[in-house]
Amino acid sequence: MNDPKQAELLEQFLALLRANAHATPPQGLDPEIAAFARKLAAHPAPDAALRARVWQRALTAAQLDESKRVRLNGHRQDTLMPLKEHNSMIAAHATPSRRSTPWFTLIAAALAVTIFGFYLFNLRPNSPLDPGAFVAQQSSETPTPAATETAEPSLTPSITWTPTPVPAASEAWTPTMVPAAGSVSITTGTLWHPFVFDIHGAVRLDAGSIINGQLSPASPVAGYTFTAPSDGSFTVYVVTDQFQPLIAYSAANTTVATAATAGNVVPLTLRAGNNVTFNVTSVNGSGSGPYIVRLEPGEPSDVIVGGSNQTIPAIPPLPAESGATVISGDALVTAPPSLDAQNPTIVTLPDQGAQAVRPMIEQSTITMAQPSGNAFYVAGNAFMDFSDAQDMTPNTSIDGELKADKPFALYHFVAPATGLLNLHVQSSAIADLNIAMQFINAEQNGGGGGGGGGSSPDVLKQIGAANFVQAGGNVYIRVASASGQSLGKFTLTTSISEPKPLSFGDSAENDLNDKAPAAVYSFEANAGDVIAAKVEGRDGFDTQLQLADSQSTFGVRDDDSGDGYNPELSGFVIPHSGTYYLTVEPYNGPYGAPGHFTLHLTHQVAASLNDGPQQVAFNSKQNSALTFDAKAGETVQLVVRIPSDASAYSVQSLRIELVQNGETVTVFNRGDGRQPAARGEGGGSTLLSGPVTLPADGPVTVKVDAAGTLNQTDSLRLEVALEK
């Protein structure tokens, strides 16, 4: 066959395919090549959400880049700015569901949860956040004129997980906070210091963890470890007002770091299934003081707001004539603490340098918008004080009204039982209902929050939310409109779904509807138990399943790991003995689509390594657990290899956790989820081999997580063995 002629015809065909995926090949083109070219050129069309998200990210990054270049007087200086730094637009353009979920409801719910969640976070006793301290922190840095910088270190955005070199001593920078002369922005100067990665004694985090930490001159670095357990992303926030925090982790034998670039909050995004062990330290290496590590599902929220990423859909009118406080320049960082809907603050940012604004969320929930140009409208409702909350009786309804002089309503009651608190608000007048809830347990030392909302063109508006509460705890509820502008009467209904006990092997059926917006079940389990829970929806009823412990110290949520759209948790290793709760709700949340489901809870038997090597097979949604009996003081060699009958794998990450009596004995952690941890040369290749000394007699659970790639149509399998 004439190659040049065929090559020409192939090019013609590719051009035709670009216009029409079903185009007929030009006459004379080898039909087999044509068929293969058609297959190769077939792409899943990117959805509109992705398109919008990429655009927004590019715009934001371009703005930052532009302002940096101007700031630095022509000297380019890359910053440790995570690619996911401004994701409000991501929320606003969340991938359209395959279902018909009203997107605006999801947006508003996510926004409400984010804002309120962060508010709750800051409301905790002894919160280190303080706007005054924040200002002091900014000004205490020693400015180094950017024009004197000559080094051009290649610090790339860390979230791309690009190996980032630590500057050699000769290249080390003087810690630099670029002065924001004439600008209100909080600058993104890169601070750096030689850093020794230390993961010794890393503290295990789970989704939802909130951990208090303390750096001191004697202990300037702390280690944490976390595995993103299922679909979606997770974000670690480190928050402090005592030092500029930095998260560092190791990838490909290189230390990578992401530092707080605006405000003393630094996010690190972990994608599904990623394992990461990271350090918390300060950018100058000598910071000390308390901080909080918080791990949340999702991408970084709008803790740091900047550029054009404002997403509040209902932009209030710019109240320039309404006596608004107008501030500009550095005044922003000393903005008056009281922000409310009646006294909004206009912040005019200069043409360049409008990088980041950190609202003082201790004082108010903040809604921000960018009505035009670089002018930000900052407004909020001073609802943070629940002291005048109206007491209401749980499991009842109450009528309320949002008025111009008080566009929100606060309620309080003591939870009469442990269970799922369902909140429901109806209104024929308020177009963008928003509800938020805070729960503080009876010991006043823990709790949680949540909320939801949305705008609706329907005549009868309603929203709902459900959150777990414990008997004796204080429940605080806030009803408002998302915009703060919509007023009118509403009815709030609360009900608590008490958990129904389940045993292993049990199945439970239930209907979900507006009267039973979610169902909750409880079961007892011991540390190291391996369990499976799956939901079967009748007639395609699509649900979500959540597993949490009694203290809500972790939460695992699954949507579609089972058959069809059914959720399923499999091979889940119970971390500590106690009561656990399974919650089933519609895919679109409580008060969502109605339907009937069956929940199955089973106790799984893990294969024993005492019987010889065992294989585990993976997909991305399932953990695998093995077990073996150990004697105290015994040292065994744990070996993980590619099965001899498999071809070569490239394993992106590999994490082996050994748990005995509820305590983690050891963790082997290889790879960060992006860099291959190991590439087996073929069947039988050893990926990991290490000694483990067991502290006690009794069964040991071996939890194996891995992700990788393969060049065959096999599933990813690994063989785990014990060698004496």
Added chain:
Amino acid sequence: MTLSGQPTSPAPPADAALEAQLMQAAQTDAAQFAPLYERYFDRVYAYCLRRSASTQEAEDLCSQVFTKALTGLHSYRGGMVAAWLFRIAHNVVVNHYRDRTMTVALDEFEPTDDGLFDQAERAEDRRILGALVADLPSEQRDLLALTVDAGLTSQAAGDILGKSAVAVRVQLHRLLRQLRERYVQITGERPS
């Protein structure tokens, strides 16, 4: 440079002259780049997806490409926007993967409205094809991505790769033949 707004309803430029006009407008107001973004997003994303390990990474790369495009509007000196844009994309990807090993994610199953069986079959196809492409030398992967995914002509791809149009055309044809042979070996099936 002013940046604002969302990409609005796409109004694809009718021809290269209009593209050039839009580029000129974008050089003073970057928001004017939105129609070009609409026009080229799918192709840039397809290019990045072919060159990356996962959809997430493709999104990251794609964002970087358009960031570079927005901040480098002044570097456009006329001519085909596609050539200018994909040169940026090529550089972004090459820099990203320098000293790194490319892998293909295991789970890139993207639900569609099609039947589950067809969906699974296509996902499996994509996975096999992805693995085959991942095994190619970087230069060949780039050739494939620029021509099949980015949709560049042999001439435009050759300009980026430093090859003649004829060389690109012939190499691409050979490459597809080789890939197809390997595909048939693995699946035992001929593409229909």
